[in-house]
Structures are given as C-alpha cells and as structure tokens.
C-alpha cells in the first residue's frame with residue numbers, strides 16, 4: 329500500500345496537491361472525506377497545526393487525536409524515523425495487530441502504538457516524532473490507514489501523518505458530507521475537500537493491544553464490529569468504552585463533555601418495545617413537558633406567537649410506522665417521521681446525517697429515536713445515540 333493512489337481527474341488532482349501542500353508546509357487545516365466521517369486534518373508533526381485543529385473545533389485539548397497515514401512505510405519512516413523493511417513490513421508493529429492489519433487495513437480500524445519503539449538493535453531507541461499535542465501525554469499514539477481514495481491521496485501527497493478528529497464543532501454529531509463540514513466550519517478551515525457522502529457513517533473502531541499485552545481492548549466501537557474483530561483474532565475482545573450510567577460520577581475527562589448532541593432534546597427508546605402503548609404514553613408525556621418548557625422560555629424572550637412544536641421521530645422497526653393519530657398534538661405542531669434504514673449498516677450510515685438534518689435544517693424541538701440491540705453494528709450505533717441522548721434513555 330505504498331504506491332501513489334490513482335487520481336485521474338485533473339481538477340481533483342490539482343485540488344489535492346494544493347491541499348497537500350498546505351498540510352506539508354503550513355499550520356493550516358484541511359477538511360477531507362474518509363470512509364467513516366469527514367476529518368479536520370493538520371500535520372501531526374506540527375504543534376501549531378494541531379493547536380489550530382483544536383481551536384477550529386472548539387475541542388478540549390486533553391482528548392488525543394488519531395494520526396492518519398497512507399502506508400505502513402510512513403509509520404516507520406515519517407513517524408518513527410527508521411528504515412522500512414519491505415520484506416518484513418510489520419516488523420515494528422506489535423504482533424497482536426498483524427492479523428488485524430492484514431485483513432482490515434486500509435479501512436475503519438485505528439490501533440494504538442507505543443511512542444517508544446524498541447528496535448532489535450539495542451542501541452537504537454526511536455521515539456515517535458509526533459506533536460505531543462496529538463497524544464495527550466499518553467505512552468501510545470493512535471494511527472489509522474483510511475481506505476477512502478481522496479484521504480489516501482491527500483496524505484500520500486503531503487507525506488506527513490495527518491492528525492484528524494471529525495470535522496465538526498465539538499459536541500455536535502460528526503459530519504458525513506462536505507455540506508455538514510461547511511455548516512460548522514466554513515470560516516474556520518482553509519480548504520474543504522468534497523468527496524461525497526461517507527460510506528460507513530460512524531468513526532473508526534479503536535483497538536488497543538499494547539496497554540495490556542494479554543488483552544485486546546476495544547476502546548471505541550466503530551466501522552468494524554466487535555464480532556468482525558473477534559473472528560479475525562479468534563479470541564475474546566474486551567469492550568472498554570463503558571458508558572456513563574445514570575447518576576454515576578464522571579471518572580475520565582472525556583466523559584464530562586457532551587457528544588454527538590443536536591441542540592434539541594433527544595429521547596432514546598430501548599429496542600424492545602414490549603408495549604407500543606407504553607411508548608406512546610411516554611412520548612405524550614415528553615411532548616407535554618417540552619411544550620411547557622418552550623412556552624416558559626418564550627415568555628422570557630417576549631416571543632408571543634405560537635409556532636407549535638416541531639417533533640422528529642427516527643424509527644427503525646416499530647417507530648417508523650407510528651400511528652400519530654393517537655398522539656394529542658396542537659394544530660400548529662409538526663411531526664416528521666423518518667426511517668433510519670432497513671438494516672443496521674444503513675442505520676449506521678444514516679444516523680449522523682439524520683441527526684444533523686433534523687437539527688441544522690428542520691430546527692426541531694424534540695426528537696424521539698428508536699434504539700437497537702447492541703450486537704454487530706448496533707454497539708457503535710447505541711454508543712453514539714446514548715451520548716446524544718445524555719440521560720434521556722427510556723427502557724421498557
């Protein structure tokens with residue numbers, strides 16, 4: 329995977345070269361498509377570029393970033409600064425990762441590597457040349473080789489590892505099209521490369537095989553499922569991305585921040601409906617509370633006109649066929665019911681897009697979402713949805 333990616337369209341090539349030059353020789357940022365979500369990139373070797381990423385996103389800087397590479401050779405030569413052995417390309421990568429890399433790279437898999445590389449030659453101790461701001465003072469750094477052609481070409485031409493979190497304002501749902509990036513960051517990044525809709529729609533799966541040499545830890549469920557990973561490594565993968573339970577105090581810094589959250593109120597229902605009447609009763613209760621809250625806030629702003637309540641429903645199996653006739657709504661209320669797709673892969677692809685469209689475009693006040701079982705893609709989907717709903721998760 330070291331060769332130059334094929335970009336035949338001359339305009340695309342020109343734009344890519346321009347963006348790559350910016351990454352290689354300035355501290356400006358470039359937003360670009362990947363197969364998971366759009367990223368906001370800057371050179372991982374350049375402190376000022378990394379600072380600019382945090383600034384544009386308004387992201388707290390204690391959350392480390394993923395460095396994106398276009399080949400394994402770049403990890404050796406550009407990150408560690410050692411010669412790459414083409415006959416033994418994974419020589420400098422811990423063995424537990426080898427089957428995963430062979431099967432899943434390029435693709436939505438992020439791995440953690442040690443900052444200090446112990447080479448066989450005892451006199452050579454190489455340390456990753458990454459900006460300390462990308463690693464958040466950890467002993468490891470996160471790296472991924474994306475499969476999206478535009479991303480690969482951009483990194484290849486820049487020949488620098490590219491630090492890139494999702495290209496959205498911090499706390500908002502991640503962007504899966506250039507339009508979403510433009511909405512959040514139009515005057516905050518130098519270039520936005522438009523590569524169409526992201527094919528996967530949630531971020532990469534983060535795997536850690538170095539913190540505990542005996543375990544394979546799943547730190548973030550993502551584009552590859554836990555089941556995908558287990559099939560390849562043929563052993564158990566330990567999920568370490570435990571969500572904050574209700575009333576539980578915050579233990580790690582990352583947990584104190586709102587994430588994937590639209591500005592409207594989000595209520596997430598458990599997948600098992602048991603009794604649709606109980607679901608409808610709960611919806612009615614939430615509608616009434618939200619109406620009261622909005623009316624109370626209007627009095628403050630002297631906004632007297634009654635515009636009704638805008639309600640969104642994102643359904644998968646049962647909520648998409650909702651009989652809205654049974655809800656007591658007011659004349660000016662509007663209710664928008666959308667299906668998240670026919671299977672979990674489609675749901676995964678649509679979830680951020682629908683969250684954004686209902687929020688940024690439709691400006692809804694209250695959103696009900698149907699949850700799914702935490703199996704296969706369901707684990708990553710529920711990880712994101714639980715964070716957007718905060719504590720508003722209704723189980724039946």
Ligand code: TXA
Nearest residue numbers: 364366367392393394466468469470492493494531532
């Ligand atoms: O799909 C993706 O991974 C996207 C696209 C743009 O490639 N990028 C992305 O980056 O989601 P970001 O910064 O939003 O997520 C980085 C994740 C976070 O969960 C962070 O805590 C974890 O990787 N991470 C990064 N470095 C780490 C480290 N040294 N130890 C533990 N976790 C780390």
Ligand code: MG
Nearest residue numbers: 493494502531
């Ligand atoms: Mg993000």
